[in-house]
Amino acid sequence: MTAPALSTRSLAKRFGSLVVAEDIAIELPAGARHALIGPNGAGKTTLINLMTGMLQPDAGRIFLGDDDITVLPPDDRVRRGLVRTYQINSLFPHLTALESATLVVCERRRVAENWWRQLPAYSEEIDEAYDILSALTLAAVCHRVTRELPYGQQRLLEIALALATRPKVLLLDEPAAGVPRDESKDLFAAIEGLSRDISVLFIEHDMDLVFRFASRVIVMVGGRVLVEGTPAEIAADPRVRAVYLGKARGGALQQALSGSSP
Amino acid sequence: MLPPIFGVLFDGFAYGMLLFLLSVGQSVTLGMMNFINLAHCSFAMLGGYVTVALMTRYGWPFFATLPCAFVVAAVVSVGFERTLYRRLYRASDLDQVLLTIGIVFISVAVAAYIFGTEQKPLPLPEYLRSSLTFMGIRFAVYRLILAAIALVITFVLVLSLEYTRFGARVRAAVDNERMARGLGIDVDRTFAVTFALGSGLAGLGGALAIEIIGLDPSFALTYLVYVLIVVSVGGLGSIAGSFAAAVILGISDVAGKYYVPAAGAFLIYLVMIVLLMWRPRGLFGRR
Amino acid sequence: MALTQSMAAPRLYFQSRTRWRPVEAAFWLATLLPFALFPNYLVLASQIAITALFALSLDLILGYAGIVSLGHAAFFGVGAYTAGLLSKYGWGEPLSGLFLAAIAAGLVGYATSFVICRFRHLALIMLTMGFGLMLEELANSLGWLTGGVDGLQGIATWKLLGRFEFDLYGYVAYSYALAVLFVLFVFARRLIHSPFGLSLRGIRENYQRMPAIGAPSHAHIRTIYTISAAMAGIAGALLAQTTETLSLDSLGFERSAELLVILVLGGAGRLYGGLVGAVIYMIARDQFSGIEPQYWYFWIGVLLVAVVMFLPNGILGGLTKLAARWSQP
Secondary structure, three states, X not given: OOOOOEEEEEEEEXXXXXXXXXXXXXXXXXXXXXXXXXXXXXOHHHHHHHHXXXXXXXXXXXXXXXXXXXXXXHHHHHHOOXXXXXXXXXXXXXXXXXXXXXXXXXXXXXXXXXXXXXXXXXXXXXXXXXXXXXXOOOHHHOOOEHHHOOHHHHHHHHXXXXXXXXXXXXXXXXXXXXXXXHHHHHXXXXXXXXXXXXXXXXXXXXXHHHHHHOOEEEEEEOOXXXXXXXXXXXXXXXXXXHHHHOOXXXXXXXXXXXXXXX | OOOOHHHHHHHHHHHHHHHHHHHHHHHHHHHHHOOOOOOHHHHHHHHHHHHHHHHHHHOOOHHHHHHHHHHHHHHHHHHHHHHOHHHHOOOOHHHHHHHXXXXXXXXXXXXXXXXXXXXXXXXXXXXXXXXXXXXOEEEEHHHHHHHHXXXXXXXHHHHHHHHOHHHHHHHHHHHOHHHHHHOOOOHHHHHXXXXXXXXXXXXXXXXXXXXXXXXXXXXXXXXXXXXXXXXXXXXXXXXXXXXXXXXXXXXXXXXXXXXXXXXXXXXXXXXXXXXXXXXXXXXOOOO | OOHHHHHHHHHHHHHHHHOOOHHHHHHXXXXXXXXXXXXXXXXXXXXXXXXXXXXXXHHHHHOOOOOOOOOOHHHHHHHHHHHHHHHHOOOOOHHHHHHHHHHHXXXXXXXXXXXXXXXXXXXXXXXXXXXXXXXXXXXXXXXXXXXXXXXXXXXXOOOEOOOXXXXXXXXXXXXXHHHHHHHHHHHHHHHHOOHHHHHHHHHHHXXXXXXXXXXXXXXXXXXXXXXXXXXXXXXXXXXXXXXXXXXXXXXXXXXXXXXXXXXXHHOOOOOOHHHHHHHHHHHHHHHOOOOOXXXXXXXXXXXXXXXXXXXXXXXXXXXXXXXXXXHOO
């Protein structure tokens, strides 16, 4: 049986007496579309930080395919295909969208060490960057400076930059966060359009997205995995209800839990 | 009879206490808002000149001028904070460095214009210039008093940080500014008060420094380097860190000058570089 | 949408950025004016060219990679003393002196870059300052080698290319300095418009994101820091060779701080900012050379505060904004 695209075993992390991750075991098969949900402070972003290498775990191992990547530095993991996006945009404010995407492609293709040949000569890299932006409907604004783009398009650019690294595993940290309703259509289309070669794990609070795209949902609470299952199973699970209904004041999840799922 | 090293240690400790007074405000404000204020020693210089002016032109006794040095430096710093600094809290490192270096240059020029470029001697009373001899070591009375004042202030600072509400707000803001705001703490106001206190302490330090290291307009730049070393080695936002780093630096400097005068300040810089590489956030800084 | 049209457009964008603009050509033609119009000021002109090169070297790390350095004069000094000592001890050939100075300064830069590349913010500023101060102290203590406070005596530069004697009027000196500046400027310009240059801007724009796109930012920083150090070393060597004097303040903290002022005045990250800043600063300093140093620093201080509060991108930034406003109806 082939190893899952990404998996963790008994991953644990604590800050003093604060347990942010305990005995986390996740398996992300190739081509998967899994969602990670949970109340604030459950440790979802921490888990992403552990997986990408921004944080070192106290215990446990992380595997990318067959390879143990637990001690690899972040840029190594990216080069092997494990890439994330950020909940709060982490872009290059004064670079244009095209420049940003070209930068990522050049780094991936290891041509960024060249300081004699001028950029226009790198037509393959530029074209690839442009194609990625086009696929995410950003072609028309590719010459605009990032900080001048509307927030929804910045969010798309965030995903474009991640895609430019040709990931095998993509971790999306709340891709729809902060995007106004009228701009989220393109974003949803972009996520839907993600190639099946890429395995996706996304953190979301927006239950529309979760039910639309996820084939499997993982629920985290207090640094631990509470339960895993299909969206329907999760919606029906009384433990999940207890965790959310105790705090939520209505909203999509409650609707979903009461049985009106798409 | 004690060997001379004890004299060196004492002098170094007293110098360290002086550096602590000059640096502690900078450390806490840097830790709180990450605002790089290179003009910190200009406030120290201001305090020094206040003392000089009050003593030489108005005949005030030395100890009466100290609270004035503190207050004037604090008040002037508030003026700068309101008008210039507060616009740059979110600005880049470079902008903060440039603005505050600009203020240093201006302050050096103003001091030179008003007071001239020579060092100002202080007409201190006789008993302050004398020394006590104990077991063969001479302890200068001035340094004893300086160390005592600094220790009292340290004590007051630590107690108020631990046991007052204001202290709790300061600790929260240093620890996690965003969270502190989220909890309803008025971080800007806390910062403004802390900044004023820190600058006031620097002013006091400047006044006390005259007798030990002299006062001329270049003070604002010369001692800036030492203050920055204390702050970055000790750890941003940490009083204990500033204390430890100041004492280490003070003793190293005095001992270095006594035992290996040829090395000059080279050792100090080397020690700083090594310590920063080992602990980039300082000995007691947040990880 | 024609496929060929849309595919060509992105490449054209990059091409338009790398093409030399008429205003650049005008700038470089203008640098030839002193020969005709200000023949009495050629010595000053060569000083300006040297400072411009020094500022350009700082722009590479500050304006493009975001490294705030308060110790860049160290590399200038290493280059200067290398060329000076070579000359003093018998080898005064200028071009090879430049080459060796670049190597010496580059080596020091390379060594320190391993430390520098790992830090940002205050720790980085302190480290650059610390290295600069350490070198200053070292140069001071090694007075027997460097001449200490009296400066290095006995520098005698040979004829340039074996034919051109350095004259008192600075004719050869300015030609020499200007030529070196231009060559290195073209080099820097090509670097900025290469993929490496794009990476540097990425580091400046968002240092944290770079590992997340798989970029080896530490290696990039080490490379540019070494190049920048070598360039600063060449500028220092030029100074030693053309003025045939050298003192410790060429590598002091004031020199580093002053360079920062010059670059920021012109505008960092615009390649020409350092050059423009050098022209304005050096001419102003020459005009006001009579006033006492602290009053000079008073106005520099005022200028710094004004630039930070009102002209954050320096003079070139202000001009660009003006030009943009005029070109819009």
